[in-house]
Amino acid sequence: MQQSFESLIDNYLPGQSVDCVIIGYASGELKILLLQWKATKRWSLPGGFILKDEDMDKAALRILKERTTLEFPFIHQFYTFGNYRRRDISNLNKELAAMNINSPKVNEWFRQRFISTGYLAMVNLDKAKPQPDELSIKCDWMPADKLPPLIYDHNDIVAKALEYIKMRVHFLPVGMTLLPEKFTMNELRLLYETILQRSLDRANFQRKMLKLGVLIRLEKHFAGNAHKAPYLYKFDKKMYNAFQKEGIGFV
Template sequence: MEPLNPYPPRFMLNVDKLLPCHSVDCVIIGYDKGALSVLVLKWKDLPLWSLPGGFIKIDEHLDDAALRILKDRTGLDMPFLTQFHTFGQAGGKRMSVESDIRELIKSNYPSIGTWFENRFITTGYLAMVQPSECRLVPDELSESCVWMPIKDLPELIYDHNAIVDQAIAHVKRQLNYLPVGKSLLPETFTMKTFKLLYESILGRELDRANFQKKMLKLGMLTRRGKENKGGAHKAPYLYSFDHDKYQELLEKGIGFIP
């Protein structure tokens, strides 16, 4: 089989400046049309899907590497970003898939050499963004960078599906302490949209009246008038976050999880 590309990607030209055996993978979550989505990459000329990720420069802080990867893929500078887990299980799917990927890379990018010969551990980062604000750019090994509903994710390389599952579990556990609404919702939103966001995270329906009562009681929402959609139906109110109150509640733990 002829190599797809005899030249390595740009990042491989100076591997001596990269931290060996350690990578960063980013679970970038967006919310659109009532569903949580994750940003994924389709590899060039290969039937592979993966999370956005990359390597760490020797003189680079781990958080800065994640921020760099996030900006490269989405064009965003400072959205919400947090480290949530480190993955490095020996054996199992990760090692068997790593072996397959190494062979693919060696056959298609022979000049990369032995960089992928060693076992890697990866640090997982969670980002929450608004898809409408992103300018998506694939990396050098990928042909496209797309949003995909979490429930429709294909099989991803390595243990990336497990990384996504762990990220969502982290959001559920830390729901009182993460800026979920502020990060994923637009500047103004309806109470229905807010409720649907929480339902998509928790995986269950919430009582409409109880949800609205509790969220209004927290004092972090400001009513902004009614949504103008036309038609005969009663227009719902729009809300926005009181940012100071929202931050105060986050620091204490919003105390929501119904």
């Protein structure tokens, strides 16, 4: 690893990085994919560097694939973080030692100032298989509303990403990317409530959703409990894409 990363350094643009906020959804919570560092056990967003002949968007897609083994059809650049003192590198020596890295070149690389661009990706949690990289011991989903303290300004980056998804929920395919293939209207509404951080009227939400014409009603889902069985739905992908541009409006 030490060898390989040292030799790779020359292929990357110095001072530039990409951080990915990969959002999943499970048990009524938004989840963020995080990595845990070896020495300090602190958590961070999955990120990486940009190859000298690579578009920045492509770098984000590459990094996403490395972490989830998935291709992402949609990613969204949401903000670039360029404060002078955004990174605290006081633990750097400890981290590098834990990884058996003593190359001055690698040390210098991580000591430089980085300006980092944030990308948002959304994925059905069941499909993504987290892959810890060589720098980390763990790679896991954590609930977005109670994250641990992350390294650098990564908590700010997540906050910006959550604000972005909230602001643009009408233009993002949140239902199609975050839910499984089939879902109940209740599950869809809970997702919107989670993103928007407020409760939505059950009856009105259902009416509005159905009127859009992007949902296909399937068979009923018998959960085995003593209640009326709800219908399952799936998205009409053709319709959805047609509406996507002008915004799919729920309030």
